[in-house]
Amino acid sequence: MPVEQTLSIIKPDATRRNLTGKINALFEDAGLKIVAQRRIRLTKEMAEKFYEVHAERSFFDDLCNFMISGPVVVQVLEGENAVAQNRQIMGATNPANADAGTVRKLFGESIECNSVHGSDSLENAKTEIEFFFAKMDIVG
Numbered sequence: 001m002p003v004e005q006t007l008s009i010i011k012p013d014a015t016r017r018n019l020t021g022k023i024n025a026l027f028e029d030a031g032l033k034i035v036a037q038r039r040i041r042l043t044k045e046m047a048e049k050f051y052e053v054h055a056e057r058s059f060f061d062d063l064c065n066f067m068i069s070g071p072v073v074v075q076v077l078e079g080e081n082a083v084a085q086n087r088q089i090m091g092a093t094n095p096a097n098a099d100a101g102t103v104r105k106l107f108g109e110s111i112e113c114n115s116v117h118g119s120d121s122l123e124n125a126k127t128e129i130e131f132f133f134a135k136m137d138i139v140g
């Protein structure tokens with residue numbers, strides 16, 4: 001399987017509960033390597049740009065306000081099939097529907113406050129990684 005990189009974000013509901021290490025352990029235990037990581041506060045403009053594909057959705061404003069409500073940890077995960085593998089580790093968008101042992105089942109509070117973001121395709125992963133990281137920030 002090809003080695004890929006994907007963009008992950010540990011969301012404000014999780015940083016607020018000091019869960020960064022527990023979530024990172026799930027990535028690492030599954031074989032994904034954290035090859036870049038930074039704790040930041042998104043601005044409203046950044047959140048709106050990052051989630052612009054959802055601009056027409058009813059939850060867009062709430063989502064952007066949630067994403068700026070506290071620090072986030074942006075990170076690049078690397079490994080075989082990393083995009084799809086990370087989506088599996090994350091679990092379904094709604095924690096109520098997520099499989100046992102996934103990040104969202106273990107830690108998600110609601111369909112909005114679901115602890116993590118993960119790129120949904122290799123193409124989007126490239127765009128999302130470039131949104132936050134320069135090449136020299138990523139050390140494999």
Ligand code: ADP
Binds near residue numbers: 059063111117118120
């Ligand atoms: P995913 O993060 O699983 O790829 P989406 O891309 O569909 O899910 O949605 C982006 C984010 O928007 C979700 O992770 C969640 O935080 C929020 N969201 C999605 N659907 C809803 C909803 N129906 N109500 C509130 N927030 C939502």
Ligand code: MG
Binds near residue numbers: 118120
């Ligand atoms: Mg998505």
